[in-house]
Amino acid sequence: MYDTIIIGAGLSGLAAGIRLAHYDKRVCILERHTTIGGLNSFYRQRGRDFDVGLHAVTNYAPQGSRRGPLARLLRQLRFRWEDFALVPQAGSSVAFPGVTLRFNNDFRLFEAEVAAQFPDQKDNLRKLVAQLIDYDDLDGSLFQRSTRALLAESITDPLLREMILCPVMWYGNARERDMDFGQFCIMFRSIFLEGFARPLAGVRLILRNLVRRFRSLGGELRLRSGVRRIQIEDGRAVGVELDNGEQLEARHVLSSAGIVETMRMSGERKELSPEPGQMSFIESIAVLDRLPRELGHHQTIVFFNDSETFHWERPQDEICDARSGVICSPNNFLYDGDVLPDGILRVTLMADYDRWCQLSADEYRLAKLHWFERTLASAARFVPDCRQHVIDMDMFTPRTIQRYTWHDNGAVYGAPEKRLDGRTKFANLFICGTDQGYVGIVGSLLSGILVANRHLLGDS
Amino acid sequence: MTPVEIREEILDILSDIAPDEDLSALQDDVAFRDQVELDSMDFLDIVMELRKRYRIQVPEADYPQLASMRSTVTYLEPIMKDMQRVS
Numbered sequence: 001m002y003d004t005i006i007i008g009a010g011l012s013g014l015a016a017g018i019r020l021a022h023y024d025k026r027v028c029i030l031e032r033h034t035t036i037g038g039l040n041s042f043y044r045q046r047g048r049d050f051d052v053g054l055h056a057v058t059n060y061a062p063q064g065s066r067r068g069p070l071a072r073l074l075r076q077l078r079f080r081w082e083d084f085a086l087v088p089q090a091g092s093s094v095a096f097p098g099v100t101l102r103f104n105n106d107f108r109l110f111e112a113e114v115a116a117q118f119p120d121q122k123d124n125l126r127k128l129v130a131q132l133i134d135y136d137d138l139d140g141s142l143f144q145r146s147t148r149a150l151l152a153e154s155i156t157d158p159l160l161r162e163m164i165l166c167p168v169m170w171y172g173n174a175r176e177r178d179m180d181f182g183q184f185c186i187m188f189r190s191i192f193l194e195g196f197a198r199p200l201a202g203v204r205l206i207l208r209n210l211v212r213r214f215r216s217l218g219g220e221l222r223l224r225s226g227v228r229r230i231q232i233e234d235g236r237a238v239g240v241e242l243d244n245g246e247q248l249e250a251r252h253v254l255s256s257a258g259i260v261e262t263m264r265m266s267g268e269r270k271e272l273s274p275e276p277g278q279m280s281f282i283e284s285i286a287v288l289d290r291l292p293r294e295l296g297h298h299q300t301i302v303f304f305n306d307s308e309t310f311h312w313e314r315p316q317d318e319i320c321d322a323r324s325g326v327i328c329s330p331n332n333f334l335y336d337g338d339v340l341p342d343g344i345l346r347v348t349l350m351a352d353y354d355r356w357c358q359l360s361a362d363e364y365r366l367a368k369l370h371w372f373e374r375t376l377a378s379a380a381r382f383v384p385d386c387r388q389h390v391i392d393m394d395m396f397t398p399r400t401i402q403r404y405t406w407h408d409n410g411a412v413y414g415a416p417e418k419r420l421d422g423r424t425k426f427a428n429l430f431i432c433g434t435d436q437g438y439v440g441i442v443g444s445l446l447s448g449i450l451v452a453n454r455h456l457l458g459d460s
Numbered sequence: 461m462t463p464v465e466i467r468e469e470i471l472d473i474l475s476d477i478a479p480d481e482d483l484s485a486l487q488d489d490v491a492f493r494d495q496v497e498l499d500s501m502d503f504l505d506i507v508m509e510l511r512k513r514y515r516i517q518v519p520e521a522d523y524p525q526l527a528s529m530r531s532t533v534t535y536l537e538p539i540m541k542d543m544q545r546v547s
Contacts, residue, residue: 022512023511064480066481071480071497075477075479076505078476078479450501453504457508
C-alpha cells in the first residue's frame with residue numbers, strides 16, 4: 001500500500017514526489033510513456049538532442065535571489081541554484097506590423113520601449129504593473145475575472161493591449177480569446193518581471209536532477225506503466241489499475257493527467273466533466289548549417305503577429321494559423337563561451353487538433369512538410385530568413401502532443417477552468433500540473449510542491 | 461539534548477531549508493521571518509523536519525511558539541531533553 005500514487009512523471013509529478021519522499025512517504029510515480037518529462041520532455045534523433053516543448057524557463061532569478069517562484073521551489077526541493085544551471089536570455093521582442101517592443105530580464109528595457117513607442121501609455125503600464133504585483137495568486141476569488149476587461153482599465157491604447165496579451169497568452173493561456181486575470185498576472189510576472197533563461201543542456205538537466213533526487217529519497221518510478229483506471233469506492237480513490245491489468249493500492253492519488261482525463265479515469269460521466277482545452281500547436285524545429293547570429297538573428301524569442309489584432313483561438317479556417325507565432329532560438333542565451341552544437345530555430349503556430357486528426361497517414365506527412373515551409377515563411381517576415389540554411393528538421397503537431405502526453409485535444413495548457421486548490425470531487429484524489437493552474441517549468445514544479453504540501457503531507 | 465544542542469539542530473534545519481541564507485548572524489530574540497527569507501511553506505518545513513528527524517509532533521496551535529530561535533528552543537527543551545542528536 002502506497003501513501004501516494006502519482007500519475008505522470010512530468011515536472012509537477014516529480015516535484016510532488018520529491019516532497020513526499022523527502023518526508024518519508026511511500027510514493028510511486030506511474031508514467032505511461034517510456035521516458036520522463038511529460039509536456040517538457042527531451043529526445044534524441046539522428047544524432048541530435050532536442051527538447052520537446054521548452055523555449056525558455058520563465059520566472060528567472062539570478063543566483064542569490066531569495067524571493068520569487070524560482071527561489072521558493074529551490075528551497076522546497078532542497079536544490080542549489082547551480083543545479084538548474086540557468087543561463088539568462090540575450091533579449092526578446094514582441095513584433096507587430098510597424099512596431100516592435102524589445103524586452104529582456106531587466107524590466108526597465110520594456111518600460112523604456114513602451115515609453116518610446118507609446119508615450120501616453122508610460123504611466124498606464126506602471127499602473128498595470130502595480131495592480132498585478134498586488135495580485136495574490138493564492139487568493140482564488142479574483143482568478144477568473146476577464147483580463148481583456150481589466151487590462152482596458154489601465155492600458156488605453158488597444159494596440160499596446162494586444163502586444164502585451166500576445167506573449168502572455170502564448171506562454172500559458174488555456175482559454176480561447178480572453179484570459180483569466182489570475183493567470184495573466186502569473187504569466188506577466190514570469191515573462192516580463194522575472195524573465196527567460198535556459199540550461200545549456202536543455203530541460204534534460206533539470207529532469208535528470210529531479211529523478212536522481214526522487215530515487216535517492218527512496219521514491220519509486222515506473223515507466224511504461226499507464227493508468228487505465230482510478231479505482232473509486234464510496235467516493236474515495238483506493239488505488240489504480242494499470243494498462244496491463246495490474247492493481248496498486250494507495251491512500252491518496254495525485255494525478256497530473258489533466259482534470260478531464262483524471263475524471264474520465266475515475267469513471268465520471270462525460271457530461272459531468274469540465275470542458276477540455278482547445279489550444280494546441282505545431283512546432284517546426286529547423287536545424288541550421290550555421291548559428292542564427294551568423295544570419296543576423298540575435299534574439300532569444302520573438303512573439304509575432306501580422307496585424308493590429310491578436311487572435312488567440314483554435315484556427316477557424318485552416319489546420320494552422322500562420323498569422324501569429326513564436327520564434328525561439330536556443331542558441332541565443334548568454335552562455336558565456338559555451339555553444340550549442342547546431343544552430344536551431346523553433347517556430348510555433350496555433351493548430352486545430354480535430355483537423356490534424358482527420359488526416360490519413362499520407363496526408364499527415366504532407367501536411368507536416370507543407371506547414372514546415374509555411375511556418376518558416378511566416379517567421380521570415382519578422383526575423384532573418386533561414387530557409388536556405390536548413391539541414392535537418394523535426395515537427396510536433398497536436399497529434400504528437402496527444403500521443404505522448406495523453407492530454408485531450410493535444411491541449412498544451414490544459415482545460416480553461418483551473419482547480420487552484422488541487423481538489424477533485426473525490427476526497428483523496430488530487431490534481432497537480434497544468435490544470436491546477438500553473439504552467440511552464442517553474443510553474444509546474446511549484447504546482448506539485450503546493451498540492452503535496454497542502455493535501456498530502458499531513459499527519460496520516 | 462541541551463538547549464545549546466537544540467539550537468544547533470534548529471540551525472541545521474534552517475540551513476537545510478534555506479541553504480543560501482547566511483545564518484551566522486542570526487539573532488535569537490528576533491523573529492525568523494524578520495531575518496531569514498522564509499515564507500509560510502518554508503516555515504512548515506521546520507515543523508516537518510522536526511517530525512522527520514525526531515518524531516516530534518508540533519500541534520498547529522503551537523506554531524507561534526516557533527517564531528524565533530529563543531522561543532523555539534524554550535518550547536522544544538522539555539520535549540527534547542532526553543533525546544540524542546541524530547544529525
